[in-house]
Amino acid sequence: MVEVTLLGVAQDGARPQAGCIQPCCAGLTSDDTMFPVSLGIIDDSGAGHLIEATRYLGEQFRIWGASSLDSVWLTHAHFGHVDGLGLFGKETMASRDLDLHVSDEMFHLMEETPQWALMLKQGVFQDKVFQNGERITKNEDLSIIPIVIPHRDELSDMHAFLICGANKRLLFLPDHDSWQQTLDCHHQPDIRSWLRHLQVDIALLDGTFWSEEELGGRSQQDVPHPPVKQTLQLLGERKTDDPEIIFIHLNHTNPLYDESSPAYEEVTSNGWKVGVQGQTFIL
Secondary structure: OOEEEEEEOEOOOOEOOOOOOOHHHOOOOHHHOEOEOEEEEEOOOOOEEEEOOOOOHHHHHHHHOOOOOOEEEOOOOOHHHHOOHHHHOOOOOOOOOEEEEEEHHHHHHHHHOHHHHHHHHOOOEEEEEEOOOOOEEEEOOEEEEEEEEOOOOOOOOEEEEEEEOOOOEEEEEOOOOOHHHHHHHOOOOOHHHHHHHOOOOEEEEEOOOOOHHHHOOOOOOOOOOOOHHHHHHHHOOOOOOOOEEEEEOEOOOOHHHOOOOHHHHHHHHOOOEEOOOOOEEEO
């Protein structure tokens, strides 16, 4: 049995977001606090595998409750996905020989970044550079496949992860630029065809913005993420043989945080879901 826990549902800046004085961040309680996206996986041997390293590791480990950590996986180099890497060093967790699964571009960036390079030299991590489409087996019932995804590559490339258990497959796709680019990259005509090709049962998809109205005058080219509203237009209502689709990586402005909002109603009335921090999936 493989258990996957959603350790955060927010975009890189979390919720509330630093510096935000808008109503969406005002008066939030501790229950309203949402951490950047991350997944905690426990395989059938009890070993833990962490996807993304956020600065909220302490709080996310409490949600997760894993007794050991075997590996860390990174999708790409953007702020909220990697800014907790330093916590594995001797100043905090003092980890040793922790398997670090990254792309070749991400590993090269680590070698060129003094703090991360020092951690590699000190043996905090064992580098496990992956290739696109490579099936990496961590346990008899757990394997993970990195899938290259078009997304802003100022620092590194981007990979989604297809997490394969004994009975189900979960796709973790927190960021991408657009559906057209992603589908063209994988030579697929539409979202359903791509998910069917990957044999996905559960898809955690980029839900950063509900609509372009949240961009504050910026264009989608400046902040490239497919709005949830657009994804719903492409999907329509859920069909009997569709995978479970759950939107994650929500910006602090996203109305999907409000279960009474018309946006939330539109997602759920079509048969799809919004991620809940701490929810688990059995694969």
